[in-house]
Amino acid sequence: MTGDDPLDEGTAPQADGGERAASEPHTDGGVAGADDVTLDPWGSSTVSDYRKLFEEFGIEEFDEILADVPNPHYLMRRGVIFGHRDYRPVAEAMQEGEPFAALSGFMPTGDPHIGHKLVFDEIIWHQRQGGDAYALIADLEAHSARGLSWDEIDEHARNYLLSLLALGFDPEEGTLYRQSENREVQDLAFELGIEANFSELGAIYGFDGETDVSHMQSVVTQMADILYPQLEEPKPTVIPVGPDQDPHVRLARDLAARMRFFKVTKAYASFELTDDERALVARAYDAREEYAEDPEMPRCEGAATWLEAERATADGLPADDVTLESTVEKLENGGKEPLRPRTRFFDRQATDEAFEALIDAVEGEKRVYESHVDAFDLEVAEAEELARRLEVEHGGYGFLPPSSIYHRFMTGLTGGKMSSSIPASHISLLDDPEEGYDKVKSATTGGRETAAEQREKGGRADECPVYELYAYLLAGDDDEFAKRVYDECVGGERLCGDCKEQAAQLMREFLEDHQEKRAEVEELLEAADVTLESPRR
Ligand code: TRP
Ligand code: SF4
Numbered sequence: 001m002t003g004d005d006p007l008d009e010g011t012a013p014q015a016d017g018g019e020r021a022a023s024e025p026h027t028d029g030g031v032a033g034a035d036d037v038t039l040d041p042w043g044s045s046t047v048s049d050y051r052k053l054f055e056e057f058g059i060e061e062f063d064e065i066l067a068d069v070p071n072p073h074y075l076m077r078r079g080v081i082f083g084h085r086d087y088r089p090v091a092e093a094m095q096e097g098e099p100f101a102a103l104s105g106f107m108p109t110g111d112p113h114i115g116h117k118l119v120f121d122e123i124i125w126h127q128r129q130g131g132d133a134y135a136l137i138a139d140l141e142a143h144s145a146r147g148l149s150w151d152e153i154d155e156h157a158r159n160y161l162l163s164l165l166a167l168g169f170d171p172e173e174g175t176l177y178r179q180s181e182n183r184e185v186q187d188l189a190f191e192l193g194i195e196a197n198f199s200e201l202g203a204i205y206g207f208d209g210e211t212d213v214s215h216m217q218s219v220v221t222q223m224a225d226i227l228y229p230q231l232e233e234p235k236p237t238v239i240p241v242g243p244d245q246d247p248h249v250r251l252a253r254d255l256a257a258r259m260r261f262f263k264v265t266k267a268y269a270s271f272e273l274t275d276d277e278r279a280l281v282a283r284a285y286d287a288r289e290e291y292a293e294d295p296e297m298p299r300c301e302g303a304a305t306w307l308e309a310e311r312a313t314a315d316g317l318p319a320d321d322v323t324l325e326s327t328v329e330k331l332e333n334g335g336k337e338p339l340r341p342r343t344r345f346f347d348r349q350a351t352d353e354a355f356e357a358l359i360d361a362v363e364g365e366k367r368v369y370e371s372h373v374d375a376f377d378l379e380v381a382e383a384e385e386l387a388r389r390l391e392v393e394h395g396g397y398g399f400l401p402p403s404s405i406y407h408r409f410m411t412g413l414t415g416g417k418m419s420s421s422i423p424a425s426h427i428s429l430l431d432d433p434e435e436g437y438d439k440v441k442s443a444t445t446g447g448r449e450t451a452a453e454q455r456e457k458g459g460r461a462d463e464c465p466v467y468e469l470y471a472y473l474l475a476g477d478d479d480e481f482a483k484r485v486y487d488e489c490v491g492g493e494r495l496c497g498d499c500k501e502q503a504a505q506l507m508r509e510f511l512e513d514h515q516e517k518r519a520e521v522e523e524l525l526e527a528a529d530v531t532l533e534s535p536r537r
Contacts, residue, residue, distance in 0.1 A: 039246050041205070042145055050082055050408070053243055059083040059406060070094050073125045074477050075118060075407060081240075083406040085249055089236035090403050094129050101229035101237040102126030103134035105179075105222065107142045108156035110420045111428040112163045114473055115242075118407050122240035124168045131238075133174035134229055135164055139534065140179040140221050144214035150534045158532055161525055163429045166517035171528040179221050181531045184231060189217070189224035195258040196220065196251070204247050219248070226252040226402050234388060234398040240405050249404040256399035261350035261391040262358065264383045267374060268339045269300055270367075272346075277327040280307060280319050284331070285339050300334025307331065342367075342374040343383045354394035361386060410472060411465040413443035429518075433511040440469065440504035446489075447496035458492040459499075461485070466496070466503050474506040 039057065053059045062084050066072055068091045075081045093100035104119050106112075112120075120135075127133035137157040142148045148156075157178065165171060179185060201207050201216055226248070229237045239249055257263070267273065268281045284307050288298035291306045307328050310317055317324065345362070347355050359368055364377025375383060392398040412418040412425030419425050427436050446464030448454040461467040467489060475482035488494035525532070 039244055041244055041248060053083060053246075053406075057246060059085060059243065059246065060087075062087070062405065065091060068092070068095070070129065073122065074475075074479065074482075075121065075472070077479060078471050078482065079408075080118065080472055081122070081405050081407050083243065084404060085246075085253070086401060086403040087238060087405055088403075089400065090131075090238045093236045094131070097130065099132070099233070099235045100126075100130075101132040101134065101235055102240060103136070103225065103229050103237060104240050105136040105138045105141075105225050106160050107138045107146065108153050108160055109142055109146050109148060110156060111430045112160045113418075113420060113426045113428045114469075115410055115418060115426065116160065116163070117167065117429065118410075118472065119240050119242075120164045120167045120169065122405065122407070123164070123174075126238065126240075127170060127174055128168075132229055132235075133169065135161075135169065135174070135176055136182075136225055137161070137176075137178045137530075138218070138222070138225075140214075141218040143180075144212065144218045150536045154533050158525070159430060161528075161530065161532075162518045162521060163514070165521040165524050165528075166514055171524060171530075176528055176530040178531055178534070179218075179225065180534060180536060182228075185221065185224045185228055188227060188231065189220040192223045192227070192255050192259070193217075193220040195255050196223075200251075204251055219251075222248055223252050223255055227256060227397075227399055230397065230399050230402075234392065234400050236400055236403060238403045238405055240407070242409060243406040246404070246406070249402065253401040256401045258348075259397055259399055260348055260387075261354050261394070261396045261398075262387040263346040263348050264380060264387050265344050265346065266380060267342050267344040269334050269337050270369065270374075271330055271334060273327070273330065274323075276319060276323045277330065280317060280323065280327045281331070281339070283307075283310075283317065285341065288339070298339045300331045300337050300339060303339055304328045304331035304334075340376070342376050343378045343380050345373045345375070345383065345387055347371045347373075350391070350396070351394055354390055354396065357394065358387065358390050361390060410468055413439055413465050415444045415465070427507065427511075429511070429514055431511060433508040433515070436511045437504045437508040440466065440507045441500055443469075443500065445496045445500065451495055454495055455492045459489040459494065459496065461489040464489070466500055469503050469507065474503055474510065 054061060060083060062076060062081050063079070065084065065087055066076060068088065069076060070091075073081070090100050092098075102123050104123055106116060106119070123133050123135055137153075137160065139150075139153045139157065142153055143150070161176060177185070198207070198216075201219060205219065207216065226237070226239055229235065239245070239252075241249070266278065266282075268278070268285055273281060281303065284303035285298065287306060288303075289295045291302040292298035307317070307324065311324055319327070345358055350358070359366070359373055362373055362375045362378065364375065366376065367374045378386070388398040410418045410426075412422065413427070414422065414425045416425070424439060424442070427439055431439070443466050445466050446460030446462065448457060448459065467485065470485045471482050475485070485494065485499070489499065
């Protein structure tokens with residue numbers, strides 16, 4: 001049901017604040033200028049300006065909810081995790097000891113590196129906070145979108161999983177799987193595929209007539225991955241990823257809503273309104289004293305006249321002309337019908353029994369229409385809960401829209417972006433510790449031309465890949481240490497030679513330690529419930 005239903009997020013820009021309409025991230029399409037932000041799951045993602053992600057794509061700033069997160073991870077405290085979508089329900093579940101989940105996926109295209117470690121750490125942290133933790137190997141995606149052979153995939157998958165376990169993932173508590181081996185994910189992907197069509201995938205991902213079908217299938221598979229933790233019961237779920245995955249997150253949020261039996265909204269009269277129209281009617285309702293003979297019973301036609309008049313005033317109304325016109329028209333057609341706030345259950349794709357059961361379950365004054373029920377004594381939040389409960393009782397999924405958190409991309413050690421195709425630019429978790437040491441020693445820095453200049457002006461820690469290594473990894477949980485490096489650098493007390501020597505030693509130690517742990521968790525991995533060798537060839 002993705003047609004002209006005004007309540008469908010897929011067509012009408014609304015639920016997430018109308019952000020889809022303004023600037024859809026066309027991913028494969030368009031060559032982005034140096035300063036553009038592209039969010040491309042399969043391209044080379046660079047983000048030169050994180051502010052644009054907030055402004056253009058509606059990603060929220062993580063700082064704003066940091067205070068509500070119990071024992072935030074150092075990546076959160078240091079702003080490495082800089083953004084989120086709807087993380088609040090996850091934070092609340094954590095605070096209240098209620099169920100929540102964290103899931104992320106890895107395309108096994110090469111060796112796991114220190115960028116993947118960020119995501120491993122995020123999953124593990126949520127697991128330790130009491131969440132159900134999931135890590136999956138996106139082997140179908142790697143095979144279809146990147147053309148990797150099953151042999152290569154097996155080898156890489158094993159390496160990702162070993163590093164994940166070595167960093168502390170508990171495979172007995174958590175869930176590991178490969179896309180290709182998870183029948184439930186495949187089935188869910190098929191169901192979700194019914195709610196998405198080719199034009200939509202084209203608009204989001206820049207797919208065209210040349211895109212192969214399996215690549216598209218890997219998209220619905222990822223949608224199923226993201227919703228998989230909620231298959232047994234709906235729960236807040238966070239997807240920790242880089243911002244290049246945001247198009248996937250948004251589509252998953254849309255699909256989650258489209259699968260729902262009911263959509264709960266506020267309403268003011270018997271007819272349907274889009275979110276934008278509803279905002280206008282809410283304004284008119286609030287201004288009822290100005291036009292209604294009886295402010296207890298403002299009428300649609302009065303609201304229409306008021307809106308028309310408001311539109312002519314200097315400050316105007318927060319809506320475009322088209323919205324204004326359609327709203328006024330609907331109100332005019334409403335004529336003498338009273339405007340009266342209510343909570344509406346819109347029947348999106350409920351079974352008949354579920355709809356009947358809902359009608360019975362609504363308490364207080366209610367009015368039943370062909371495809372919606374209006375409740376006059378129910379708040380929206382209570383109504384949401386009721387709708388979800390009945391949906392689940394009648395065999396629906398009741399999905400909550402999945403949440404996400406986004407981490408910054410690391411700068412490459414050679415400057416520019418960190419890329420797995422440039423070995424010197426990144427550190428693989430499998431690098432020989434001495435090689436790791438050397439890479440850090442030869443990294444570019446934010447230092448000055450001469451030591452004298454550095455003492456005088458201080459270094460540019462904010463532009464220094466070596467400082468990033470401290471903040472993202474080497475300082476671990478020790479905020480004071482990270483801050484000391486920063487302060488000493490910008491204060492001119494720290495010189496790059498020594499600073500790199502210290503970082504290089506820490507990197508060597510980290511790699512030694514990590515690789516030792518990888519060896520130790522071999523058995524744990526063998527015992528884990530995940531296929532290490534694909535039967536596919
Ligand atoms: N597309 C992701 C990547 O390119 C991998 C992935 C598959 C994933 N399924 C997922 C990530 C679910 C997060 C959640 O790395
Ligand atoms: Fe970077 Fe350290 Fe040099 Fe500062 S002192 S610019 S942090 S290498």
